[in-house]
Amino acid sequence: xxxxxKALLAAQSKLETIGHNVSNAxxxxxxxxxxxxxxxxxxxxxxxxxxxxxxxxxxxxxxDLLLHARLTQQTSVVSRLAARIDGLSEAESLYAxxxxxxxxxxxxxxxxxxxxxxSTPEDRNLRSNAVQSAANIATKFRQMSGGAENIGVDAIGRxxxxxxxxxxxxxxxxxxxxxxxxSESSGAPANDLRDARELxxxxxxxxxxxxxxEDERGALRVLVGGQTLVSPVGFNRLEVTTDGRTSASVRxxxxxxxxxxxxxxxxxxxxxxxxxxxxMHDDANSxxxxxxxxxxxxxxxxxxxxxxxxxxxxxxxxxxxxxxGQVLDELLTNSGLPFETVNGELFVNITDLASGxxxxxxxxxxxxxxxxxxxxxxLSAIPHLSASIDGQNRVRLQADSGFGxxxxxRLDGTPDEIGSFGGARATLASGSNGPxxxxxxxxxxxxxxxxxxxxSLQPQQFQNMAQATASELAAVLNAxxxxxxNGLVATDIGGxxxxxxxxxxxxxxxxxxxxxANAALGWTNGTVLQGKALDVSPKVSGTYTGAANDEWTxxxxxxxxxxxxxxxxxxxxxxxxxxxxxxDVGANYxxxxxxxxxxxxxxxxxxxxxxxxxxxxxRLNVAADGDTSDVLVALGINTLFVGTDAAxxxxxxxxxxxxxxxxxxxxxxxxxxGNLLKLLGLGEAGIEGLGGVSFDAxxxxxxxxxxxxxxxxxxxxxxxGFLHQSLESRRDQxxxxxxxxxxxxxxxxxxxxxxxxxxxxxxxxxNAELFNLI
Amino acid sequence: MSNLRALxxxxxxxxxxxxxxxxxTLVVLREQEAALFNGDLEAMRRDMQRLDKELVGAAxxxxxxxxLLRRLGLEFGVAPKTLTLTSICTRLGRDGERxxxxxxxxxxxxxxxxxxxxxxGALGRMHAKLNDEILGTVLADSGVDRNNMERCGALxxxxx
Numbered sequence: 001x002x003x004x005x006k007a008l009l010a011a012q013s014k015l016e017t018i019g020h021n022v023s024n025a026x027x028x029x030x031x032x033x034x035x036x037x038x039x040x041x042x043x044x045x046x047x048x049x050x051x052x053x054x055x056x057x058x059x060x061x062x063x064d065l066l067l068h069a070r071l072t073q074q075t076s077v078v079s080r081l082a083a084r085i086d087g088l089s090e091a092e093s094l095y096a097x098x099x100x101x102x103x104x105x106x107x108x109x110x111x112x113x114x115x116x117x118x119s120t121p122e123d124r125n126l127r128s129n130a131v132q133s134a135a136n137i138a139t140k141f142r143q144m145s146g147g148a149e150n151i152g153v154d155a156i157g158r159x160x161x162x163x164x165x166x167x168x169x170x171x172x173x174x175x176x177x178x179x180x181x182x183s184e185s186s187g188a189p190a191n192d193l194r195d196a197r198e199l200x201x202x203x204x205x206x207x208x209x210x211x212x213x214e215d216e217r218g219a220l221r222v223l224v225g226g227q228t229l230v231s232p233v234g235f236n237r238l239e240v241t242t243d244g245r246t247s248a249s250v251r252x253x254x255x256x257x258x259x260x261x262x263x264x265x266x267x268x269x270x271x272x273x274x275x276x277x278x279x280m281h282d283d284a285n286s287x288x289x290x291x292x293x294x295x296x297x298x299x300x301x302x303x304x305x306x307x308x309x310x311x312x313x314x315x316x317x318x319x320x321x322x323x324x325g326q327v328l329d330e331l332l333t334n335s336g337l338p339f340e341t342v343n344g345e346l347f348v349n350i351t352d353l354a355s356g357x358x359x360x361x362x363x364x365x366x367x368x369x370x371x372x373x374x375x376x377x378x379l380s381a382i383p384h385l386s387a388s389i390d391g392q393n394r395v396r397l398q399a400d401s402g403f404g405x406x407x408x409x410r411l412d413g414t415p416d417e418i419g420s421f422g423g424a425r426a427t428l429a430s431g432s433n434g435p436x437x438x439x440x441x442x443x444x445x446x447x448x449x450x451x452x453x454x455x456s457l458q459p460q461q462f463q464n465m466a467q468a469t470a471s472e473l474a475a476v477l478n479a480x481x482x483x484x485x486n487g488l489v490a491t492d493i494g495g496x497x498x499x500x501x502x503x504x505x506x507x508x509x510x511x512x513x514x515x516x517a518n519a520a521l522g523w524t525n526g527t528v529l530q531g532k533a534l535d536v537s538p539k540v541s542g543t544y545t546g547a548a549n550d551e552w553t554x555x556x557x558x559x560x561x562x563x564x565x566x567x568x569x570x571x572x573x574x575x576x577x578x579x580x581x582x583x584d585v586g587a588n589y590x591x592x593x594x595x596x597x598x599x600x601x602x603x604x605x606x607x608x609x610x611x612x613x614x615x616x617x618x619r620l621n622v623a624a625d626g627d628t629s630d631v632l633v634a635l636g637i638n639t640l641f642v643g644t645d646a647a648x649x650x651x652x653x654x655x656x657x658x659x660x661x662x663x664x665x666x667x668x669x670x671x672x673x674g675n676l677l678k679l680l681g682l683g684e685a686g687i688e689g690l691g692g693v694s695f696d697a698x699x700x701x702x703x704x705x706x707x708x709x710x711x712x713x714x715x716x717x718x719x720x721g722f723l724h725q726s727l728e729s730r731r732d733q734x735x736x737x738x739x740x741x742x743x744x745x746x747x748x749x750x751x752x753x754x755x756x757x758x759x760x761x762x763x764x765x766x767n768a769e770l771f772n773l774i
Numbered sequence: 775m776s777n778l779r780a781l782x783x784x785x786x787x788x789x790x791x792x793x794x795x796x797x798x799t800l801v802v803l804r805e806q807e808a809a810l811f812n813g814d815l816e817a818m819r820r821d822m823q824r825l826d827k828e829l830v831g832a833a834x835x836x837x838x839x840x841x842l843l844r845r846l847g848l849e850f851g852v853a854p855k856t857l858t859l860t861s862i863c864t865r866l867g868r869d870g871e872r873x874x875x876x877x878x879x880x881x882x883x884x885x886x887x888x889x890x891x892x893x894x895g896a897l898g899r900m901h902a903k904l905n906d907e908i909l910g911t912v913l914a915d916s917g918v919d920r921n922n923m924e925r926c927g928a929l930x931x932x933x934x
Contacts (some may be wrong), residue, residue, distance in 0.1 A: 746905055752818045753902035756806065759825050760895035763799065766832055767888050770792060773839065774859050774881045 018746060031195050032734075064734050068198060071727045072212065075205040076263030078724045081717040083158075083268025084276075087151055088710040091280055094147040095703045103144070103287075103699050106137045111683035114676055117664065121673040122305055127659035134295075134640060135656060138649045141288045145647035148280050152246045155269040155277075159248050162207045162266050163238045166229070169204045170222070173197055174235040177219045184218050209263025225259030227252045246281075248273055276709075281646075283702045288646035290689035290698075293339060293630075294682050296639035301407045301626030302663025302675030308351045308404025314395040315636025315652065318372055327393050328373040332365070337634040338644040341367045344629030345549060347621060349412075350384050351404045351668070358668075359383070360412035362551075362621055365629035375631065395635050407632060408675070409549075409623035410667045411540050411601065416618035418491050421554060422536030422562065422610040424504035426529035428512065429615035431522020433495030435467035442517035444477070446499075448486025448510045455480045457517060470497040486510065494551055494619035497521060505531050522615070529614060536562055536608035543667065543674070544622040546599040551575040552620045554603075556585075556610040563591040563607050570605075572597055638663060778849050782866060782873065785842050789859065789876045791835065796883035799828055803890040810897055 017033050024030040096102040110133040117126040176197040183190035197220060204210050204222065211223040219232035229236055229252065238259070242248035249258045250266065261267045318327040319336025332341045346363040363378045376395070379387035384403040390396045399405045419425050430436070438457055445454045459465045461476045474490035474497060477483050483490070488510060491498045501508040508531030512523050538554070557569035568586035573579050583595045583603065591607040601622060610616045627633070636642055640662070643649040655661045666674025683695070690698040802824050809817035840854070847854035850865060859877040863870035 750902055750905045752815050752822075753810075753898045753905065755822055756810070756818060757895055757898045757902070759822055759829075760891045760898065762829060763803075763825070763887065763891045764895070766829070767884050767891065769836065770796075770880070770884045771888075772858070774877060774884065 027195075028199055031191070031198075033191055064731070067727065067731055067734065069212070071724070071731055072201055072205040072210055073263075074720065074724045074727055075202060076209045076267065077720050078717065079206045079265045080209075080263045080268035080271070081713055081720060083265045084271055085710065085713050085717055087155060087269070087272035087276060088706065088713055090151050091148065091276070092703075092706050092710055094144050095699075095706055102703065103137070103140055104696060104703065106133070106140050107683070107695055107699065109133050110137055111680060114680050114683075118673040118676040118680060120671075121664040121676060122671060124659065127305070127662050127664070131651060131656060131659045131662055135651045137291070138641065138643075138651055141284065141646040141649045144284045145281070145288075145645070148277060148284065149245055152273060152277050153244070155272050156240075156242050156244060156248045159242075159250070159266055159269050159273075160240050162269075163240050163250060166204060166207050166224070166238050166266070169200050169207075170229050170235040170237070173200045173204070173220060173222060173230045176200065177230070177232060180218050205264060207264045208261050208266045224252070225250070225261040227255055227259050246273065246277065280706075284646040286690065287695065287698055287702070288649050289644060290687050291695060292639075292641045292643060292649055293633060293689065294685075294687060295679060296633045296636075296641055297625075297627070297630065298675060298678045298682065299640040299663045300632035300638045301409060302638075302678075303406045303408050303410075303665040303668040304661045304663050305665065306660045307668065308349070308353070308406045309397070309399070309638060310404055311396070311398045312637055313390060313397075315639060315642040316634065317393040318389070318395070319393070327389060328371065328376070330372050331368075332370050332372060332375060332631065332634070333367050335372055339630060339634040341365065341629055341631045341634045343367045344627070344631075346629055346631055347407060347409060347623050347626045348379065348382050348385065349406050349408060349410065350382060350399070351406070353402055353404050357414065358410075358412060359417060360410075360415075360621055365631055367629065395637070397637070406668065407626040407638065408666055408668065409544065409626040411542065411544055412621065413540055414537070415540055415620045416536075416538045418493065418498065418500065419504075419535060419537075420491070420493055420498045420500070421538060421556075421616045421618035422532070422534075422605075422608040423500070424508075424532050424535040424608075425500040425502070426508045426510055426531040427498060427500045427614060427616065428510075428523065428527065428529050429493070429499075429617055430470065430497040431615050434470040434473070434492075434497065435464075436470075436473065436497075436517070436520040438462070438465050438468045438473075438517055438520055440465060442520075443515045444517050444521075445512070445514040446483070446486065446488065446510055447513045448482075448488060448501075450482070450486050452513055453480075453482035453486065454515070455483060470495050473497050493617070494553065496615070496617065496619075501529075501531060503531065504535070506533055507531060527614070532609055534608040535606060536610060537606045538618055539604040539606075540601060540620055541594060541604070542600045542602040544599055544601055544624065546622060546624055549621070549623045549625060549628055552580070552597070552601075552622060553617055554620065555615075555617045556612050557582075559609070559611045559613055560586065561607065561609050562605045563587070563589045568610075570603075778846075779869075781842060781846055781849060782862075782869065785846070785859075785862065786873050786876060788835070788838055788842060789873065789880055793876060793880045793883055795828060795831075795835075796880065796887050799825065800883065800887050800890060802828070803887065803894055807890065807894050807897070810894065810901065 021032050096104075110130075113126070113130040113133040117123065117130045120126060176193055180190045180193045180197065183193060201210060201212050201220070201222065204224075208224050213221045213223070215221065215232055217232070220230065221228060221232060222230035222235075224238065227236075229238065237253040238250055239253050240248055240250055248270065250261055250270065251258045261270060316337055318330060320327050321330050321334055321336060327335060330336075342365075344365050344367075346365055348361045348363060349358050350361065351358045361382045363375075363382075365375070372389070372395075376387040376389070379385060379397065382405075384400040385405055386398050386400075388396050388398070397405065416423065420427050420429055440457075440459050442457045443454045444457070445452065447453075455477055457465070457468075457473075457476060462468045462472050470492035474492050477488070477490035477499065487502045487508075489500055489502050491500070499510075501510055510529055512518065512525065512527045512529075514525045515523070518525060551574070553573045553575075555571050555573070557567075557571055558565075560568040562568070562585050564587060566587040568584075570583040570585045571579055572581035572583070581598050583589075583597065585595075585605055589595070589605075592604055594602040594604045597603050599622065601620070632638060639652060640655065641649055642652050652661075664676045665672040666678065686692040686694060687698065693701065802821050806818055806821040806825070809815075809821060843854040843857050846857055846862065850857070859873065859880075863874040863877060866873065
């Protein structure tokens with residue numbers, strides 16, 4: 001009877017195990033359980049050894065611990081990739097899609113609108129379209145910047161939530177550790193508790209990389225990022241440190257270093273923050289910054305359709321770096337401007353709005369030494385222009401009433417304003433450009449209408465007398481009362497000193513009588529200068545097509561009359577003194593006709609006398625770029641865009657309101673779209689700041705790189721996901737419950753029991769007959 | 775007398791045959807009991823087939839037994855249904871010693887088979903009852919819509 005009872009109990013345990021399996025078939029993390037049945041102990045009865053049936057020994061989980069560990073690891077990998085794909089997908093949609101299309105499309109639209117406008121630059125609608133296209137690009141950049149920041153904020157928020165989940169799981173695992181230890185102290189495995197713990201570890205692996213080590217007593221130590229999250233006796237909390245926008249780090253409470261989490265969703269999100277977003281920020285900012293720089297370089301030296309500027313305030317404010325209460329003493333290169341100022345030159349054109357006459361002024365910029373004050377002084381020294389600092393430390397330029405200014409590289413149509421080349425005034429120029437080697441006490445002796453006089457030169461009048469400049473010398477002379485009284489004026493023309501009478505015509509004259517400084521200036525004692533009835537008045541036209549800025553000096557080959565003296569030539573020298581052209585202005589030349597100098601520059605001369613002996617000359621600034629120093633871009637004067645990067649870029653507000661301010665012209669002439677063509681050229685040009693590639697290629701590179709990275713992440717996720725599925729499938733094969741199989745097994749047993757019962761009935765009946773016989 | 779002797783020999787052969795059968799049945803029942811203990815359905819199925827084979831000859835043996843008893847009844851002049859092996863041995867006296875021994879062994883073997891059968895039957899019924907309860911519980915919770923079986927997947931109550 002006892003044997004039967006034992007068998008029944010064993011069978012009951014077995015069936016209960018099956019029932020437990022079936023009931024938990026849908027329970028996450030449940031491992032199939034089996035009952036171990038063993039023969040009971042034997043008894044010796046009447047010298048015979050008899051069995052006592054069977055006992056249910058232990059219910060075991062069917063698990064492969066190595067497989068489980070591998071699955072945990074793989075879960076971390078898959079979750080990390082999923083989080084990375086989320087971030088990359090958002091970024092891709094930011095770059096390549098969204099309202100108004102991707103950045104590439106907006107750039108194409110912008111340059112397309114410029115192209116359309118270039119045919120009719122005065123068309124107001126087309127100008128509005130072009131400005132709006134520029135505004136669309138700016139908006140897109142800001143969306144990208146804001147979107148990237150949102151990705152960061154979102155990632156940080158998710159990290160915080162997941163860290164909280166990690167801590168909850170750590171607490172659960174720790175609690176299960178204790179329960180398992182207590183439960184298994186009796187010797188029986190705590191299968192369901194172990195399943196629950198493994199499930200918690202599995203959930204943990206979705207959030208972070210996990211390493212779980214079980215000690216000999218059955219307690220689990222869980223390492224996260226190389227640091228202990230759960231120990232056999234307790235658990236530590238994970239903490240997030242973040243700026244809330246762009247960066248986050250995670251560390252175990254009390255640890256001195258961050259946890260090196262690379263797996264799971266947290267690892268993926270940290271990777272997005274650490275590896276991906278900064279690069280995305282940098283790419284967007286780099287493209288935006290270079291776009292601002294290049295378009296502003298062109299735009300700032302163009303002329304709006306409304307004509308030269310009357311007043312302009314810089315968009316960027318200067319910064320009082322040394323905190324002395326003023327910005328004037330700051331170096332241009334260290335005055336808080338968002339773009340760099342370099343050594344170069346700025347051309348300022350002053351236009352008489354009534355007559356249209358323009359004079360061109362060159363302002364050299366020595367970036368290493370020039371202060372804000374130096375720049376303002378140089379600009380204010382230009383006739384009809386004043387430069388000042390407003391209350392917000394911005395530079396304000398103001399033209400005199402009736403005058404306008406611009407910075408275009410257009411040619412000065414009347415370069416010899418003072419008439420130093422065949423002008424009607426009596427004129428003598430230095431034989432060469434300064435600096436001039438003067439000594440203390442040197443004199444320049446003249447004789448004018450009021451008689452002879454001498455100008456004494458003293459060291460205090462020069463920065464370095466041994467290297468006196470034409471400008472310094474002219475200032476000394478012009479300050480001399482006798483010099484002024486005799487109707488003389490001195491001028492610096494491109495480094496050469498020119499002394500002239502203020503009066504014109506044959507009655508005007510002066511003589512260089514003597515002077516110890518004459519030798520330095522290349523003058524000869526006794527030279528008599530006489531005014532002339534006619535003025536050659538050189539006229540320049542055309543558009544300079546050369547690649548670099550230059551200053552050309554025009555000198556006659558000898559003394560003679562333009563259009564009369566046989567063999568009279570006009571030699572043209574570049575700023576290095578190298579002759580670059582020679583024009584026949586002698587008997588074969590018809591005064592007033594245009595001669596092609598070179599690089600698109602044409603020259604016409606009136607009839608008149610020129611003198612090589614008196615160093616007749618005039619200078620012409622030919623500019624490919626009106627501002628090679630980038631000071632206009634740095635200050636934000638006459639720019640298309642304001643801002644410095646993707647987050648701040650915007651079209652200048654007054655330009656947005658009034659598209660007439662779009663600087664489309666290079667010459668100021670009506671219908672001229674020269675500056676538009678330069679802007680258009682940026683569409684295809686290699687941009688130095690982008691490594692020599694065009695904007696289109698730069699954006700394509702970034703978008704393409706993003707797409708490639710996304711594609712790689714997706715490919716990796718697919719293959720890792722497949723491996724994960726494969727591991728899960730193997731786990732299910734080993735540990736999972738096949739309900740159909742379990743139930744079929746039970747039903748089969750049921751049928752077998754019934755069949756056996758039927759046999760027993762038949763055997764009993766037969767035996768009853770036998771008993772009757774016996 | 776020679777006819778009676780022949781009938782006795784035939785009865786001894788029949789009893790011996792039943793004794794052998796009971797012994798084999800007992801072995802199968804014990805093996806089946808072990809299979810039941812271990813939940814070894816395959817062994818249970820195999821043992822039932824063996825038992826089935828043994829039971830196949832039961833009808834012919836029953837016919838032979840009835841014929842022998844009828845003929846012995848004629849010899850002894852009594853109704854066949856009143857004859858048992860014990861009464862036949864008493865009638866035969868010293869000539870029935872062998873039959874008496876076989877009958878004793880057969881009684882003991884049959885009692886053993888009866889006990890094994892009862893025990894096994896009881897165990898089987900209890901197993902079936904337990905199994906039935908579990909199946910009932912599981913299948914009742916499985917959400918099977920018996921009115922729409924085609925959409926319910928593979929989990930069916932195959933007991934019905």
